[in-house]
Amino acid sequence: MQILQNTEIHYAGQPVALVVAETIEQAQAGAKALKVTYEELPHDTEFRVDHPQRRPAIPIFGPDANVGNLDAELAASAVVVDQLYHSPPETCCAIEPHAATAWWEGDRLQVVDTNQGSFYIAVSLATLFHLPLEKVRVRAEHVGGGFGSKGMIGAVQILAVMATTLMHRPVRVTLSRNQVFLTTSGREVIEQRVRLGADRDGRLRAIGHEAVFAISPLAEFVENCAEMAKSIYAAKAIRTRLSVVPLDVLPPCSVRGPGNTPGSFALECAVDELAEKLRIDPLDLRLRNEPEVGPVSGLPFSSRNLVGCMREGARRFGWAKRDLRPRRRREGDLLIGTGMAAVSFLTLALPSTATITAEKDGTYTVSIGASDIGTGARTALVSIAADAMRVKPEKIRIRIADSDFGNAWAASGSLGQASWSWAVTSAAKKLREQLATRPPLPVTVTADTTAETSAMPHKERQSHSAIFAEVTVEPATGEVRVRRLLGMFGIGRVVNPLTARSQAIGGMIMGLSLALHEESVRDPHSGRHINADFAGYHISAHADVPDIEADFVPDHEPDIASGIKGVGELGTCGTAAAIANAVWHATGRRHRTLPIRLDRVLEDRVLQ
Secondary structure, three states: OOOOOOOOOOOOOOOOOOOOOOOHHHHHHHHHHOOOOOOOOOOOOOOOOOOOOOEEOOOOOOOOOEEOOHHHHHHHOOEEEEEEEEEOOEOOOOOOOOEEEEEEEOOEEEEEEOOOOHHHHHHHHHHHOOOOHHHEEEEOOOOOOOOOOOOOOOHHHHHHHHHHHHHOOOEEEEOOHHHHHHHOOOEOOEEEEEEEEEOOOOOEEEEEEEEEEEEEOOEOOOOOOOHHHHOOOOOOEEEEEEEEEEOOOOOOOOOOOOOHHHHHHHHHHHHHHHHHHHOOOHHHHHHOOOOOOOOOOOOOEOOOOHHHHHHHHHHHHOHHHOOOOOOOEEEOOEEEEEEEEEEEEEOOOOOOEEEEEEOOOOOEEEEEOOOOOOOOHHHHHHHHHHHHHOOOHHHEEEEEOEHHHOOOOOOOOOOHHHHHHHHHHHHHHHHHHHHOOOOOOOEEEEEEOHHHHHOOOOOEOEEEEEEEEEEEEEOOOOEEEEEEEEEEEEOEOOOOHHHHHHHHHHHHHHHHHHHHOOOOOEOOOOOOEOOOOOOOOOOOOHHHOOEEEEEEOOOOOOOOOOOEOOOHHHOOOOHHHHHHHHHHHHHOOOOOEOOOOHHHHHOOHHHO
């Protein structure tokens, strides 16, 4: 990331100066007094799928799927769905703004900031400022949400280090809410085309999933929207394509289920449309296309209980009483509808390091560079360590989020807990073996799981969920209210049901927010977001959040030492599709553009 390195401005919102003062008020006054002159150069901030610079995305997540002959299978299908789905730019919206404090202790750089992975921030700072890694220490013990935007180095860390290096004093850089919206990365606009072909009995012959999304020329972030299409349903032909359109915009980043959140919206809405054309229950259509092995890879599943998620969710939700036809339920003037979606989300464990010390007082100190961004990671890691050491949780002291503790995967991709728990479990096993010889205390051991995680068997490995939604639609105003949400999750071993359920419910609330409210509006000339605060960028409030239930089905993961799969982003994925499908069931109108705003609902005069 280039900050204050030259006079070229690449996008609206790029930092061009830093004002340092004794107090925040002085700094704000100085920044307001600063006059910036610039020359406007040709630029392009308007997304379109026929953009002349459109090209295939870099295959960061592996090649596109190309199994069978998609065109031939579509031609042979009795029923075909071919639709476009649109997602707007979205932002991460963590309640805690981005901030960093930096200072030097001798020749060692110290940084305390808000991040999702202290070790990776330390590596980035060491690289940018040409420092040995051991001369950089980054800590982020308490973080008030991240959702992707704090997963990589940003302007606050870089500017704080620049300033403290020049001024030889501790410097804190904190973004205002408006600056968070304008200068930290989010999700860019996405257009998706989904094609499905099936026989009359509902057996899928073809799945085609294409996505086109905006990127910045400064950095290519791949929104892997078509990943779920490779693993969730059996079909004779599966083709995926990812394309990018470079624009002069802020470089995008991971946002709340990157790829899968917009991808599941498009795919699961298309599956519902196929069920409508076939006059088959959407649940039954999904069940009869359950694969035995990975549809693209041909690999066995490490574990898979998506069917259990769907069946148990349908039972609890009362799905069997649902009329297939839309516009059949009313309560007074309100139209009532129900919908569902299924989700498959990539999971694995990545290399991490953990250290455990057996103390003289009979307690154990666990040190790991894990991050707790509000998910309850601390609590879960204490449970994991206590179980692995075969002691009570009160005997465990946990220390996290310090780059000095060594490599640990970030709180990102719903992979954190599985990765960290494996390292803690391995360290505990080594420590128990040493303690069996009754050595003098304290005794410290360290485990690095690089070798073990690299040796995992090649299998299809995903978490799964089924989301069910009930909505009401007010025909006169177009207002959509979500009355009920139910999510059933297959996530391997559930270490702490309370925190896992909290993550799942939080994810579903985010999915609801994306479905009905969230949309960054950009000035087509400058590319600047014009609703860059919570007054203009709407998110779900308490009154928008309905009765939500989240629970888990049995799911054994044999290849990850802790048996854990990810859950956080799994709740976000699929929720928008379930709500959109429920809105169709209530109104008879399909909504293929998010968010489902009042004006878009009112476009359909059939509601009256």
